[in-house]
Amino acid sequence: MVRTVAPHLIGRRIVSAEFTSRHVTPGDRAKLSKRLKDAVVQSVSRRGKFILLKLDSGVFTVHLGMTGKLLVSQNDMKARTPHTYGIFVLDQGVLLYDDPRQFGKIEWGSVRADRLGPEPLEIGLEEFVKRLKKHKSRIKPLLLNQKFLAGVGNIYADESLFSAGIHPLANASRLSPARAAALHQSIREVLAFAIRQGGSSISDYVDAEGNRGYFQIHHKVYGREGEPCAACGTPIRKIIVGQRGTHYCPRCQRR
DNA sequence: CTTAATGTTCCCCA
DNA sequence: TTGGGGAACATTAA
Numbered sequence: 678m679v680r681t682v683a684p685h686l687i688g689r690r691i692v693s694a695e696f697t698s699r700h701v702t703p704g705d706r707a708k709l710s711k712r713l714k715d716a717v718v719q720s721v722s723r724r725g726k727f728i729l730l731k732l733d734s735g736v737f738t739v740h741l742g743m744t745g746k747l748l749v750s751q752n753d754m755k756a757r758t759p760h761t762y763g764i765f766v767l768d769q770g771v772l773l774y775d776d777p778r779q780f781g782k783i784e785w786g787s788v789r790a791d792r793l794g795p796e797p798l799e800i801g802l803e804e805f806v807k808r809l810k811k812h813k814s815r816i817k818p819l820l821l822n823q824k825f826l827a828g829v830g831n832i833y834a835d836e837s838l839f840s841a842g843i844h845p846l847a848n849a850s851r852l853s854p855a856r857a858a859a860l861h862q863s864i865r866e867v868l869a870f871a872i873r874q875g876g877s878s879i880s881d882y883v884d885a886e887g888n889r890g891y892f893q894i895h896h897k898v899y900g901r902e903g904e905p906c907a908a909c910g911t912p913i914r915k916i917i918v919g920q921r922g923t924h925y926c927p928r929c930q931r932r
Numbered sequence: 933c934t935t936a937a938t939g940t941t942c943c944c945c946a
Numbered sequence: 947t948t949g950g951g952g953a954a955c956a957t958t959a960a
Contacts, residue, residue, distance in 0.1 A: 700955070726939080743938055744957080760957080777957050780939055814949060823940085830938055879938065880959080899938095920952075922936075 678747055678876075679728055682772070682885035683721040685749040686730070690717050690768040698762035700779040701745075709785055713737065713765070725793045725827030736787050742780030748773045749885050772885075793827035797864050800826070805861045810850050816860075817845035818919040829864065832877050832892075832899045835924045837864045839898045844932045845916070845923045870895070898924035 694713040696702040702709055716732035723729065728739040728747070739747065750756040753771045757764075763774030763783055774783060795804065812819050819825050820834040829837070838845055840863035843856055852860065876882055876890030879900065883889055893900070897907055902915035906926040915924050 740939085742940080745938095778937090778939095779956055782940095812948090818950085821939085832938060877938070882938065919950080921939090 678741065678884055679721055679723045680884075681888070682728075682747050682749060685770060685885065686718045686721055686767070686772065688718065689770075690715065691732075692766040692768055694763070694765045696763050696783065698776070698779050701762045701774065701776055701781055702783050704784075709737075709783070712785055723828075724788050725796070725823055726830070727788045727793075729787060735785070737783065737785050738788055739774070740782045742776060742778065742782070744778045744881070745774065745776040745781030746883060747885050748775060748883075748887060791824075793823055794825045795827065797826045797829055797868055800861075802858055802861050806854065806857045809852060809857055809860075812849045814849055815845065815918065816843060816847045816849045816852065817921075817923055819849045820864075821919070821921065826864070829868075831921050832879075832896070833864070833867055833871065835899045836871075836897060837867045839925060839930060840867055842929055842931075844930045845918055845925050846932060898926060900924070 691713050694710045696706040696709060712735070716734045718730060718732060720731040721728065726740055730737050730739065748756055749770060749772055751770050753766065756773055758775055760777040761773050761775050762779065765772040808825060812825065817834055817838065820829050820837065821831065837860065841856065841859040843852065843860055871877065871892040874890055874892035874895065875884060875888065877893040877896070878889035879893050898913050901913045902924060903912050905911065906913055906929060909926065909928045911926055911928040913924055914927050915922055917923065
């Protein structure tokens with residue numbers, strides 16, 4: 678999302694910004710609009726799942742939640758939907774925030790550093806193993822814990838565990854050095870490949886230009902309950918772990 | 933009508 | 947203090 682939205686925003690001046698959801702923009706929405714008005718976008722970056730938009734006057738963050746989308750459009754109000762809860766009119770074009778479930782957030786200020794763990798594509802093996810040892814929890818919920826690693830979500834946790842051959846209920850602190858190393862590598866590979874594929878468009882995810890991703894075609898376990906495992910043919914199993922759907926191959930990922 | 937969905941936070945309990 | 951379980955948030959699609 679950052680990669681596709683950035684070129685449309687950098688150097689742009691926000692002519693006006695309007696917000697219409699008390700869930701997406703909690704607090705004083707008029708105040709947020711006022712802060713953004715006339716600001717110039719200097720950079721668009723990412724920390725974990727938070728999108729950071731740096732302005733000449735400060736920074737604000739966007740989290741897409743489950744169904745949030747940032748969409749750029751030339752022809753301003755035409756791209757609006759019943760679930761457009763943020764409209765940024767720019768000196769060139771508009772940026773829309775669309776989010777049916779309204780689980781996303783748009784807030785003034787940066788992300789508190791102590792809320793997020795290391796970036797999964799930056800952390801080294803040693804540090805990764807050290808952090809694994811500190812947690813007694815099961816590996817699947819730990820991967821979703823943003824303080825452990827910032828940015829891994831449900832699809833990528835399941836796909837990484839399959840790739841590493843690790844059962845989702847395995848005890849994080851008791852993974853063998855070889856398994857821990859395999860997981861470290863699998864997370865890197867899965868994320869890097871998924872990014873190259875433009876993400877997973879399961880239902881309606883699209884990037885800022887409206888393009889779908891293609892990683893869902895390559896899902897080995899996520900959303901494939903009952904289908905034969907690509908590696909061994911055993912039907913993929915789905916269980917609930919920490920209230921999240923968890924997909925794995927009972928043969929390739931032994932307990 | 934019921935269930936589950938790309939996420940996070942909060943509360944209760946052990 | 948940590949971790950598990952559950953609920954909540956709001957909407958849509960199967």
